[in-house]
Amino acid sequence: MRQTLIATVENKPGVLNRVSSLFRRRNFNIDSLNVGRTENPAVSRMTIVVDSRDTEARLVEANLYKLVNVIDVQDVTNQPAVMRELALIKLQASPSMRGEILSLTNIFDATVVDVGSDTLIVQIVAGEDRVNSLVELLRPFGVLEIVRTGHVAMMRGRADGVRHTPGAGPATNGHVVDDAKSPISNL
Amino acid sequence: MKKTGAEIMWECLVREGVDVVFGYPGGAIMPAYDAMLDYPIHHVLVRHEQGASHMADGYARATGKVGVAIATSGPGATNLVTGIVTAMMDSSPIVCITGQVPASLIGGDAFQETDVTGITLPITKHNFLITRADEVAEVVREAFYIARSGRPGPVLIDICKNAQIEMAEFVYPDQPNMLGYKPPQHAPMKDLQQAAQLISEAERPVILAGHGVLKSGAMQALRDFAVKTQTPVAMTLLGLGGLPASHTLSLGMMGMHGEAYCNNAIQQADLLLAFGMRFDDRVTGNLRTYAPRARKIHVEIDPSEVHKNVRVDVPLVGDLRTVLDDLLPLVEPGDHEEWLEQIADWKEETVQRDIMAWPEDGLLYSSHVIRDIWQFTGGNSIVTTDVGQHQMWTAQYYHFEQPYQLITSGGAGTMGFGMPAAIGAWFGNKDRDIWAIVGDGGFQMTQAELATAAQEQANIKIAILNNSYLGMVRQWQEFFFEKRYSAVYMHNPDFVKLAGAYDIPARRVSKREEVSDAMRFATETKGPVLLEFVVEMEEAVFPMVPSGADLDDMIRRPIRRGKVETGD
Numbered sequence: 094m095r096q097t098l099i100a101t102v103e104n105k106p107g108v109l110n111r112v113s114s115l116f117r118r119r120n121f122n123i124d125s126l127n128v129g130r131t132e133n134p135a136v137s138r139m140t141i142v143v144d145s146r147d148t149e150a151r152l153v154e155a156n157l158y159k160l161v162n163v164i165d166v167q168d169v170t171n172q173p174a175v176m177r178e179l180a181l182i183k184l185q186a187s188p189s190m191r192g193e194i195l196s197l198t199n200i201f202d203a204t205v206v207d208v209g210s211d212t213l214i215v216q217i218v219a220g221e222d223r224v225n226s227l228v229e230l231l232r233p234f235g236v237l238e239i240v241r242t243g244h245v246a247m248m249r250g251r252a253d254g255v256r257h258t259p260g261a262g263p264a265t266n267g268h269v270v271d272d273a274k275s276p277i278s279n280l
Numbered sequence: 281m282k283k284t285g286a287e288i289m290w291e292c293l294v295r296e297g298v299d300v301v302f303g304y305p306g307g308a309i310m311p312a313y314d315a316m317l318d319y320p321i322h323h324v325l326v327r328h329e330q331g332a333s334h335m336a337d338g339y340a341r342a343t344g345k346v347g348v349a350i351a352t353s354g355p356g357a358t359n360l361v362t363g364i365v366t367a368m369m370d371s372s373p374i375v376c377i378t379g380q381v382p383a384s385l386i387g388g389d390a391f392q393e394t395d396v397t398g399i400t401l402p403i404t405k406h407n408f409l410i411t412r413a414d415e416v417a418e419v420v421r422e423a424f425y426i427a428r429s430g431r432p433g434p435v436l437i438d439i440c441k442n443a444q445i446e447m448a449e450f451v452y453p454d455q456p457n458m459l460g461y462k463p464p465q466h467a468p469m470k471d472l473q474q475a476a477q478l479i480s481e482a483e484r485p486v487i488l489a490g491h492g493v494l495k496s497g498a499m500q501a502l503r504d505f506a507v508k509t510q511t512p513v514a515m516t517l518l519g520l521g522g523l524p525a526s527h528t529l530s531l532g533m534m535g536m537h538g539e540a541y542c543n544n545a546i547q548q549a550d551l552l553l554a555f556g557m558r559f560d561d562r563v564t565g566n567l568r569t570y571a572p573r574a575r576k577i578h579v580e581i582d583p584s585e586v587h588k589n590v591r592v593d594v595p596l597v598g599d600l601r602t603v604l605d606d607l608l609p610l611v612e613p614g615d616h617e618e619w620l621e622q623i624a625d626w627k628e629e630t631v632q633r634d635i636m637a638w639p640e641d642g643l644l645y646s647s648h649v650i651r652d653i654w655q656f657t658g659g660n661s662i663v664t665t666d667v668g669q670h671q672m673w674t675a676q677y678y679h680f681e682q683p684y685q686l687i688t689s690g691g692a693g694t695m696g697f698g699m700p701a702a703i704g705a706w707f708g709n710k711d712r713d714i715w716a717i718v719g720d721g722g723f724q725m726t727q728a729e730l731a732t733a734a735q736e737q738a739n740i741k742i743a744i745l746n747n748s749y750l751g752m753v754r755q756w757q758e759f760f761f762e763k764r765y766s767a768v769y770m771h772n773p774d775f776v777k778l779a780g781a782y783d784i785p786a787r788r789v790s791k792r793e794e795v796s797d798a799m800r801f802a803t804e805t806k807g808p809v810l811l812e813f814v815v816e817m818e819e820a821v822f823p824m825v826p827s828g829a830d831l832d833d834m835i836r837r838p839i840r841r842g843k844v845e846t847g848d
Binding site: 102103107110111114115118135136149151152155156158159160161162163164165 | 397398401402405406409426458459460461582583584586587588
């Protein structure tokens, strides 16, 4: 299962290198990693998607937390959060096919951002599943290139962000830990 | 007031309480070396930078203060690396300062330029690159704070030559200002209560005391806890001294070369209380069969260690001493008489297998030598070691009563650590006996530091246990590779003559009865002394849990009957 973590980090040279070096050293398998600026110029924000069949999100979280430049880490996997990804898809598209493609993109709230003599670039901003669906539907038209940003995530309003202490997460085979109390099994 | 970056650096070091640094000058660090002359700092000139980082480490472990090593750019900095890894693996607080080419030349492959922050990124707790003089004060302040707080560790400061020369306003920061660095202190009350519940239900509990006991100064808290709950205490190699070896609840060292009764107790336990230890593979053996009936409570300051190797039932993330102080009032006084008797029975069986129970056969065994050193020094010395057989025998036969007494490379297993670490330890403890117990292999890796010991007249006593083999590798080849000895025999120099070349008094000992005389000679002679013990070549460390085997699946020493040696 894939887990999504949000890390806020100090906006200093080398911080991305520290994070990626950690993933390499601990042998964590990262699906996607997105870094960008925030409302605070001193702080950058990373959205990290981990494949927890290979690694445990909790361990990734605790290790991230250890980095001096990491300010905060939140596991939003099972929290009410908005997750979005932007994808650009370049299609082989003769003028006669444009109509059909446009009707598909409309259904997906995607837009055509470039039209060439025999190509189109479709842009979609959506959750991962939706992006996947559109890609599959467009594939028969002849996909030339795809670029995807990877997830960005933000907690929804009202729901309190549960900042759980790294390392204090529930054990899976414990005698004591009551899984009903963990935020994961509440959802 | 304006000062050069180099002056600011020393000003900050003095304010951090530094009075000795271990280093080696070179081009990119020369402005710092020039400014150093104006500050009350003693500089120890090493003979290889690895020695500097080990000395800083030895100093840190013996004093609890931050040790400082200095080197120039390029090869100077890369030579520090082994010592940095050693400090990282054993959570030792050191600050390494390296010169770097001027900021304008970075990335251009200038003479002696190396990406030192890149190289040391995974082996430091944190590192810094300083390109401007006005960054120096803040960085040095943060570096020392990071090195000594939380789970301690090495911090490296790479300082460009121009940042050492240029002037900046000197403002000493009142507080290190770091957004994202907050070491945990207290564990949540509901977790403490859960732990207390498990403790009250346990019938066969065992405490696993690690380096964290020493690091957080939790010796008294550990003892109070163990006594109140009547829980026996097994220690990791680096945890030795956390509870006095002579304490009735002490089980000694656990793990690969731990005593059988200690490992049996762990395997039979129904509750393990891991205090500041990290379930290293040398301690657990086969994880699948490790303490199968035991619930586990893990008190640990580093959240990334929790559930890493062993799944635990109650993690208590926080400072060990604080957590134990919080936990003690919640637990009931315990009574585990039956369990302690069971362990005592196992212990009795173990004693019969002890090499000390072997009849005197005229051979000089390393374990005898170490036991004699223990007896002669009244068990009060600071002892440093390299890694290998002599290290394990030291752990087994030098019975450590106090914390910070054994200084040894555990996690990294660094050969060549012992002698430079002893020199470092001496600078923090000039009134104590300091013994470096080393093997012939490891000693030769950093033997150049004999010159440093002689130059500083460091009052260290070096005991080389010379079996002309890389002993631990030879033992593995004997046990697991059908005695096919591959690249383990060493044709060694004459160590007594070698010491003589440095004007270091030395003796060679090859008979048991000569040991105490040599010890007397060493302790009565001021300054460094070297003793070479020519020991039995094929002695093995027992018991042994083969790598990856079950913890109670041990290779034991055969029982030999005969005259039993007495005296303790």
